Amino acid sequence: MEIDPFIFRLSIFILSIFIGYYVVWSVTPSLHTPLMSVTNAISSVIIVGAIIAALAGSSESIFDISSIFGFLAIVLAAINIFGGFLVTQRMLQMYKKKKDKKK
Amino acid sequence: MISANLSAIFYLISGILFILALRGLSSPDTSRQGNYFGIAGMIIAIVVTFLSVGNFSASLIYVVTFLLIGGAIGAFIAFKIPMTAMPELVAGFHSLVGLAAVFVAIAAFLNPEAFNLGVVGGIKLASLIEMSIGAAVGAITFSGSIIAFLKLRGIMSGSPITFGGQHFLNLILGIGIFILIYYLCITQSANIFWTVIMISFLVGVLLIIPIGGADMPVVISMLNSYSGWAAAGIGFTLENTALIITGALVGSSGAILSYIMCKAMNRSFVSVILGGFGADSSSSNTKEKQDQKPVKSGNAEDAAFLMKNASSVIIVPGYGMAVAQAQHALREMVDKLKKNDIKVTYAIHPVAGRMPGHMNVLLAEANVPYDEVFELEDINNDFANSDVAFVIGANDVTNPVAKTDPKSPIFGMPVLDVEKCKSVLFVKRSLSPGYAGIDNELFYKDNTLMLFADAKKMTEDIVKNLD
Numbered sequence: 001m002e003i004d005p006f007i008f009r010l011s012i013f014i015l016s017i018f019i020g021y022y023v024v025w026s027v028t029p030s031l032h033t034p035l036m037s038v039t040n041a042i043s044s045v046i047i048v049g050a051i052i053a054a055l056a057g058s059s060e061s062i063f064d065i066s067s068i069f070g071f072l073a074i075v076l077a078a079i080n081i082f083g084g085f086l087v088t089q090r091m092l093q094m095y096k097k098k099k100d101k102k103k
Numbered sequence: 104m105i106s107a108n109l110s111a112i113f114y115l116i117s118g119i120l121f122i123l124a125l126r127g128l129s130s131p132d133t134s135r136q137g138n139y140f141g142i143a144g145m146i147i148a149i150v151v152t153f154l155s156v157g158n159f160s161a162s163l164i165y166v167v168t169f170l171l172i173g174g175a176i177g178a179f180i181a182f183k184i185p186m187t188a189m190p191e192l193v194a195g196f197h198s199l200v201g202l203a204a205v206f207v208a209i210a211a212f213l214n215p216e217a218f219n220l221g222v223v224g225g226i227k228l229a230s231l232i233e234m235s236i237g238a239a240v241g242a243i244t245f246s247g248s249i250i251a252f253l254k255l256r257g258i259m260s261g262s263p264i265t266f267g268g269q270h271f272l273n274l275i276l277g278i279g280i281f282i283l284i285y286y287l288c289i290t291q292s293a294n295i296f297w298t299v300i301m302i303s304f305l306v307g308v309l310l311i312i313p314i315g316g317a318d319m320p321v322v323i324s325m326l327n328s329y330s331g332w333a334a335a336g337i338g339f340t341l342e343n344t345a346l347i348i349t350g351a352l353v354g355s356s357g358a359i360l361s362y363i364m365c366k367a368m369n370r371s372f373v374s375v376i377l378g379g380f381g382a383d384s385s386s387s388n389t390k391e392k393q394d395q396k397p398v399k400s401g402n403a404e405d406a407a408f409l410m411k412n413a414s415s416v417i418i419v420p421g422y423g424m425a426v427a428q429a430q431h432a433l434r435e436m437v438d439k440l441k442k443n444d445i446k447v448t449y450a451i452h453p454v455a456g457r458m459p460g461h462m463n464v465l466l467a468e469a470n471v472p473y474d475e476v477f478e479l480e481d482i483n484n485d486f487a488n489s490d491v492a493f494v495i496g497a498n499d500v501t502n503p504v505a506k507t508d509p510k511s512p513i514f515g516m517p518v519l520d521v522e523k524c525k526s527v528l529f530v531k532r533s534l535s536p537g538y539a540g541i542d543n544e545l546f547y548k549d550n551t552l553m554l555f556a557d558a559k560k561m562t563e564d565i566v567k568n569l570d
Contacts, residue, residue, distance in 0.1 A: 012344060021359065032460030035125070036357075040193060046207055048114075050210070054169070056216075075176075076202055078171075080177060080199050081174070094464070096470065096472055
């Protein structure tokens with residue numbers, strides 16, 4: 001009997017939760033704010049769904065209802081991707097060690 | 104156009120890069136590299152999506168345009184936002200992830216062919232369940248984050264809004280969503296799909312309005328977690344590994360942060376959700392106490408004198424410091440102290456800011472080196488061996504009542520053992536209680552000197568007196 005592909009996806013999902021659990025516990029508490037902004041950015045990988053939806057419109061009707069939702073989602077996710085990564089970068093740039101500063 | 108198998112492998116790679124991005128945050132040294140991994144993962148995912156659709160129709164130019172519009176807005180916000188506003192920003196970003204998840208789910212529902220999910224009115228059962236769960240969680244994340252955003256911005260009052268039967272109503276609505284999804288699966292009716300989304304928006308609002316300002320760090324972490332689960336739900340619908348991995352990572356990350364925040368406030372997750380904290384009812388009894396006990400107060404000169412003659416000083420900053428914008432003046436003060444060979448360190452309570460790790464970012468912005476900043480458990484034993492504790496903008500997190508009075512609402516909350524220092528300098532505008540609405544016993548200790556002033560003004564005055 002064949003295994004439903006859903007089970008494979010579920011396995012990936014469950015294992016990723018475990019990876020997330022151990023990886024996040026090892027994040028130093030002083031970087032918890034960048035952690036939140038970066039998780040924000042990466043969860044916007046949902047943009048892949050938005051792109052598929054937006055590209056699905058035919059050449060006669062680029063903007064049918066479904067692709068309009070796709071386009072809107074692209075804008076929202078893009079705000080998050082650029083905003084999330086850049087603000088994380090900005091924060092991480094500020095973390096300096098004592099030595100760097102004195103020299 | 105690349106094959107589905109090949110693109111699946113690329114999505115896996117981008118998922119792995121996201122894991123490495125989080126792994127990098129285990130130390131500030133590796134964190135910047137981690138962020139680049141994250142960006143690389145995102146670029147791979149987007150490029151592969153374009154390639155796998157392949158059919159570069161007239162829409163492509165619009166897709167790129169919208170992408171750049173969003174990107175420009177995002178970049179603008181990222182450069183403009185002040186660090187004190189990070190909690191609002193993150194709440195706002197969560198709402199966007201939530202809404203994007205809702206939109207993608209709607210697009211998939213209206214045009215299932217594009218995603219290989221079947222045809223309109225005949226969507227595969229599993230996909231239908233996945234997309235409605237994704238849409239529901241996304242909608243809750245969206246409206247919940249909007250409320251959190253409004254509360255953090257101060258547009259909406261931070262005090263909890265409660266009414267009778269609130270939790271019962273939430274329960275009914277929650278069950279209602281599941282029943283509707285069940286009927287959606289049977290009938291494939293678009294109207295039911297819309298209703299599920301609308302009810303979920305309502306649930307998001309109802310979930311967050313009863314939660315008070317003090318619990319905001321938990322709320323932000325919780326919404327972070329929700330945004331992850333929403334993404335994972337959509338990932339299942341789209342059969343996309345990158346999304347499933349990311350959703351799981353973000354979901355567990357937010358859950359862990361919520362747990363850490365709850366523990367730091369000694370609150371159970373359930374009681375935070377049920378809300379009502381901060382709607383203080385016991386303030387009458389604290390007022391009596393204030394009248395009875397004597398308080399020693401001093402000025403900047405006294406404070407400067409005390410610190411100049413100390414050999415070690417521990418700074419305890421709180422959100423009040425950030426509100427007063429005192430962090431730069433504070434660092435100036437610390438620099439002066441260090442010139443006199445006084446050892447200075449910072450002690451940070453996990454809920455010192457308004458979101459996890461917020462205070463660390465604010466200090467980093469003021470050029471405080473991160474290896475002088477310590478977390479509660481790493482520094483708490485040092486207070487007994489230090490000469491001066493300088494409490495600025497913090498209150499409840501230093502209250503010894505949490506250790507001594509089982510009747511206190513904050514009893515059991517881990518606090519900084521500030522009172523063990525030889526002397527305590529407490530910068531505060533008045534004797535008013537903090538967020539938790541309780542009196543701080545520290546004010547009345549013999550070794551405490553209260554400095555009644557605005558945090559920034561007081562720090563600047565101390566700097567002048569240190570010369």
